[in-house]
Amino acid sequence: MERLNVLVCDDDTAIVDALEIYLKHENYGVLKAYTGAQALQALAEHEIHLILLDIMMPEMDGLSATIRIREERNIPIIIISAKSEDTDKIAGLNFGADDYVSKPFNPLELMARVKSQMRRYTALGSIALKSGILKSGGLELDRAGKEVRVDGEIIRLTPTEYGIVVFLMENLGHVFSIAQIYEQVWNEPSYAAENTVAVHIRRIREKIEINPREPKYLKVVWGIGYKIKKY
Amino acid sequence: MDTKLRNISCSGRAKLVAMIIVWLGFLGTMGSCLFLLQNHDIASSSSYTEDYSFRSNFATLVHNVVEYHVLLKSEDHIKNSGEDGQTAADNLQRLHRIENKLPAMVNFIYYVRNTETGETSTNLGLETADPVRFIQKQPARAFLNGWTSDASIPLFGNIEDMMAGRPYEVYAAVVEPLQAGDMFYDSYLDYTRTKARTDAATILAIIAFVLMAAAFVYLIYITVRREPEGEGATPRPTWMYADVHTVLVLIAAVLSLSIAIGTSPGLSNALTIVALAVVLSLDIFIGLTYVLSMARQIRDRSIFTNTLLYKLGSALRAFLRLAFRGKGFKLWILPLLLGYGFANGLLFVLFREFYHLNEPSLFIFLLLIVFNAGVVYFVARSLVALPQIMEAVKEISAGNLDYPLDSTSIPVNFAAFAEDIRSLQGGLQKAVAQAVKGERMKTDLITNVSHDLKTPLTSIINYVDLLQKEQLENKAAAEYVNILEEKSARLKQLIEDLVEASKASSGNLAVTGEKVDLHELMMQACGEYEEKIQQAELDLHIQTAAETVVICADGKHMWRIAENLLSNVGKYSLPHSRVYIDIASDNGYGSFTIKNISAFPLNISPEQLTERFVRGDESRSTEGSGLGLSIAQSLTGLQGGKFQLDIDGDLFKVTVAIPLWAEE
Structure with missing residues (x-):
């Protein structure tokens, strides 16, 4: 199998070096850049499958670089930035980044995200949509095989958890309250003080999400209910 | 002390007596003077012959004698005189009247002699040898002869016309001592009686006046005299302005004077005398109080300041001073x-x-x-x-502060005022803007600092993680790395909380009001924290209201509040205790209350607990930034809610109340 290359671009060499160690540990080829301009140059000279990009850099900042890259390429871009405001994240994603990780990040989480993006990028178009498969981004529900996959990896769920995922996947983007989920999945009337649903949802998130506190698929709508986001 | 008291009471009584003396003295003086004024001719005369009625009687009788003996003579003389009938009849009537009158005058004597014929007529008896000498010895006498007259009492003017050119000598007199029986005696008696009275009145007037003057001087003296210290220091308040008092007294004086003048002709009437006495009594009291009051005011040097004019003047002066100095004028x-x-x-x-x-x-x-x-x-x-x-x-x-005050529509006399208010408004706007800017700068500073802290922290976390993956042979080193990992995670949490706390407290945070079901929220939150609560070995009870409680809030912020509070519950609760969450709606607010038993003694006030970086455990041994409650409080405030902390012994109670969702 061809070795996948990741371009790491940050003006902080220590971070770049640490990420190199982690990425090499995951068997990725690593290219290093310290400014936006260097990143663009490296991108032109080498075959690169994913970019980790800082925002605040000299010569060319990460957002400008993202715009320039997106003019020609659709490789995954993960922004790593100390800017953790919602507005920063939204701006980064709008400029064309695929993911946004704020510093200080958990290296394992970052690696998970890199892998996730890489799988989707490399598997792009290879998986034909089979009937009976519900899909939202990297989350797949195979009702025939009773399987849930995230970025192609099978997730092991309990029957109740599976039931909840099926119910939410069948109604993608729709918000359901705890009581509604309970009645649908448990198939019996709901009583007020039931937080079993909430506990199950948390467990599902821990299994399917890279960072359960910032879920990508199974979203909490506080005070209203839960939904699986439609991608 | 005793003597003093007696002195005071004595002086009070003496004052009263003196006033009565002044009153009586004045009445006496006035009465006597009026009496003397009425009888001034008698009073000033030295003998009864000077009395007016005596003199007029005498002059009339002399006239009668001359008329009778020189002019009319007898009935025959009148008839032969050739006068016309009317005149003759008149003359006859006069003749008879005088004839009847003369004999009644027992004290009047006369002696008429015709110088040509030597014929005489007299009412003297023959025993008088020399009637002319006798007559000339009397004090009231008259001698008339053709052209001259000599009398001790003035006679009527026309008597000389009657005598002129006629050869007669007329002697007349009032004989002393007078005998009873005619009007000379009556007027003599009258005169002597009145004369005695006027003498008495004169003496009375003098005595009364002296007494009055003495009493008056005494009164003035005791009034003006400096009273014993203390009392004299504070001038006795006068009940009337000095000038008003003066004018009133003058009016009273003029009035009573006119009354006195008006009544003086009828002084014989007892009623008028009493009325006059009353008026005069009033006068003397008015005058006395006036004089004494003035004397006191002169003594106190307040006579000029205690005038209405002075008061008006000073009020005017004060007003003018205020007006000219003040800005309002x-x-x-x-x-x-x-x-x-x-x-x-x-x-x-x-x-x-x-x-x-x-x-x-x-x-x-x-x-x-x-x-x-x-x-x-x-x-x-x-x-x-x-x-x-x-x-x-x-x-x-x-x-x-942005209320527009259009100075162009304001007339010129208020323009400056409006301008001042506008500049005041501008100053306030600037101050508020600066405060807002300062708060924003603070938040920005914290955000920027946190960015700068995050980059090195990323490296620390990464390399600590890498270190942990290395097979460290030194056990102690492995332990140290674990501590490093724990503390770097804590540092990360602190930085995030700090940014959030600064944003929440400065209000630099977007809040979208959505429908939030409190029960759903608490269930979700408890679902998230179920594991930690189980780890802390706590028993969670949710008690919910019968109806759903839907509030108007930002779900994310509500979650943050619930998260912070539940995380505190997990961290600080006494193991094996129960935690209660009550959901209720009351008075337009939906609220949830979390009650738990603290594992540590909470000897700290609720106010202090919500301050930033304050934690229930002073040692700070447990994890946490100390910002959780502060953030929860700020976020509650941002959503228009009320955040209340209660500590009762070890019972820790938090109530978050948010306005209910209002359907429109």
């Missing part, structure tokens, strides 16, 4: 007012002058109305601006 208003009054007065005068002329008076009347209407219009127009300014001030004080 503009000097140019004074001539303006005067000018207004003058113009009005002029127009009125003109109106009066031309009153009888129809057209000019109508014109002036119209002018008057137009002038006054104009003045009222201008005054009203300038006053109209006042409510405008007041409204602006009210708005500004209510916090609406």
